[in-house]
Amino acid sequence: MSQAPEPNPHHVSTWKFLVALVVVLALVGLGSWLAMRKAEKDYARRNDAPKGLGHAAPASKNPVSPAASNQNNHSWTNGMKWIPGGRFLMGSEEGQPDEKPVHEVTVDGFWMDTYEVTNAEFEKFVKATGYITIAERKPRQEDFPDAPPEALVPGSIVFTPPPGEVPLHNHMAWWRYVPGASWRRPEGPDSTIQGREQHPVVQVAWFDAMAYAKWAGKRLPTEAEWEFASRGGKEKLTYTWGNDKTPDGKWLANIWQGSFPNGNTLQDGHKLQSPVGTYAPNGYGLHDMAGNVWEWTGDWYMPDYYAKSPKLNPQGPQESYDPNEPGVWKRITRGGSYLCTEAYCWGYRPAMRMKTSPDTGLNHTGFRCVRNGPPAPNPPGK
Numbered sequence: 549m550s551q552a553p554e555p556n557p558h559h560v561s562t563w564k565f566l567v568a569l570v571v572v573l574a575l576v577g578l579g580s581w582l583a584m585r586k587a588e589k590d591y592a593r594r595n596d597a598p599k600g601l602g603h604a605a606p607a608s609k610n611p612v613s614p615a616a617s618n619q620n621n622h623s624w625t626n627g628m629k630w631i632p633g634g635r636f637l638m639g640s641e642e643g644q645p646d647e648k649p650v651h652e653v654t655v656d657g658f659w660m661d662t663y664e665v666t667n668a669e670f671e672k673f674v675k676a677t678g679y680i681t682i683a684e685r686k687p688r689q690e691d692f693p694d695a696p697p698e699a700l701v702p703g704s705i706v707f708t709p710p711p712g713e714v715p716l717h718n719h720m721a722w723w724r725y726v727p728g729a730s731w732r733r734p735e736g737p738d739s740t741i742q743g744r745e746q747h748p749v750v751q752v753a754w755f756d757a758m759a760y761a762k763w764a765g766k767r768l769p770t771e772a773e774w775e776f777a778s779r780g781g782k783e784k785l786t787y788t789w790g791n792d793k794t795p796d797g798k799w800l801a802n803i804w805q806g807s808f809p810n811g812n813t814l815q816d817g818h819k820l821q822s823p824v825g826t827y828a829p830n831g832y833g834l835h836d837m838a839g840n841v842w843e844w845t846g847d848w849y850m851p852d853y854y855a856k857s858p859k860l861n862p863q864g865p866q867e868s869y870d871p872n873e874p875g876v877w878k879r880i881t882r883g884g885s886y887l888c889t890e891a892y893c894w895g896y897r898p899a900m901r902m903k904t905s906p907d908t909g910l911n912h913t914g915f916r917c918v919r920n921g922p923p924a925p926n927p928p929g930k
Contacts, residue, residue: 624765625659629833630923631777633657637784638775639854640899646851647899654860655776657923660769661916663824663835664748664843665760667741670731673760682753683730683909703727704751704909706735707887709810716892722809723910731756734911735820746823748841748914754879754906757844757915766917768846771901772862773918774882778838778898780831788830788838788898793890800827801839803896804889818886820911838896839888841914842881842904849878849903870903878903885912 639650673679683704692700706726714721728737731751741747752760754768761767769777778788785791789800799805799816806813818826825835847864851871868877881902884895895902904913 624919625921627662628659628919629662631658631660631773631832631918632923634776636776636779638772638857638899640786640897642786643894643897643899644901646854646901649854651854651857652859653772653776653857653862655770655773656861656920658769658773659919659921660773660777660832660834661766661918662829662833664841664914664916665757666746666824667731667749668745670749670752670760671745673763677759677763679756679759679763681731681751681756681909682907683751684732701727702730704729704911706911707809709812711810713807714809716808729911731909744821744823746825747821748824748836750821750841750911750914751909752844752914753909754844754904756909760915761917764917766919768844768915769918770861770863771845771847771880771882772857774843774845775898777832777834778830778883780834780837782831786897789828801884801896802826802836802886803839803884804887804892808887808889808892821886821914837883837898839884839886841883841885841912842895842902842910843883844913844915845880845882847880849880849901868903876905879906881913887912 633654633656635652635654637650638653640647641650684702686702687695687700689695689697689700703726705723706729707722708724708726710721726736729735729739729751731749732741733739734741734750757768779785780788782788787793787800789795794800802816802818802822804812805815812819816822821840824840827835827839829835830837845864848866848868850865850867850869853865864880868879870876870878881904882900884893884897884900884902888895893902894900904910
């Protein structure tokens with residue numbers, strides 16, 4: 549008598565296979581749909597018009613008017629250097645993706661502040677105009693609808709080293725909002741700028757820098773102007789001074805030494821900002837174009853702008869998009885700061901691009917100004 553064959557333990561009936569196939573295809577389809585929806589939403593936010601906090605200049609009870617100046621002489625160039633303009637290669641092949649492609653750009657000549665704007669200079673502006681910076685204003689509930697009213701107090705963002713090692717991909721581990729922090733008290737209510745009058749002003753948002761520039765009869769540089777000036781007439785160098793970060797063992801900029809973000813060895817002698825002009829100038833006579841504090845420019849940020857940038861006097865894109873924070877329009881900052889390290893941002897290279905919401909002040913960000921105009925018959929410093 550023959551026996552029935554033993555059932556195959558790996559056999560799956562046809563109907564079970566079909567059901568499983570339908571489920572898998574449905575999940576794949578759902579995943580694809582969700583991915584497409586996210587991409588569509590992301591693209592839509594990329595092209596949104598700027599809105600909300602940081603995307604419209606805050607109203608001021610004291611409108612800023614330009615300071616009086618005599619256009620028949622060149623006294624307004626005091627404290628500035630003539631940048632002759634010319635053609636250069638903008639960007640870098642060794643840096644971040646948004647520094648590529650390296651492309652040829654030409655900028656016209658312009659005047660640029662020799663130093664970053666100092667606390668003393670910004671104080672003169674405030675006394676003359678009564679201007680109140682964004683950090684000194686109470687945040688509006690409509691801009692932060694989810695925040696409890698008691699949390700809406702004036703303040704700004706301060707570098708606060710964590711107690712131990714942290715992953716470097718999460719910058720929130722070392723930045724925190726400190727009530728009472730402002731340009732007058734950069735690290736919080738217990739700090740002061742007394743004795744730091746010649747340090748670069750910090751905790752100034754892009755709107756604050758723009759207000760100062762208008763009062764001074766100047767403007768913020770474009771990103772292209774800033775990089776051209778930073779290079780000091782030299783091409784294809786990693787740093788403003790050359791390719792060696794510490795030639796002959798010397799630190800040539802106020803940057804971070806040691807393990808970031810809580811192991812600064814202070815080999816350059818500076819825990820925070822240093823007085824402007826502490827380090828030697830670049831080829832155009834400009835100080836602190838690397839390190840010390842990041843500097844605001846006039847341009848919006850787009851990661852792919854270099855692929856379509858005009859070759860002559862590029863003014864930056866008309867929109868902004870940061871893939872790490874879609875929907876938040878950002879302005880370009882340049883130059884790096886005392887917090888920059890090769891292990892994290894490497895921001896003190898002339899090609900490095902950073903971006904920040906224009907309503908945001910930080911204690912490692914300041915600015916310098918530029919101005920159009922012909923060179924003086926005998927430009928200062930020449």
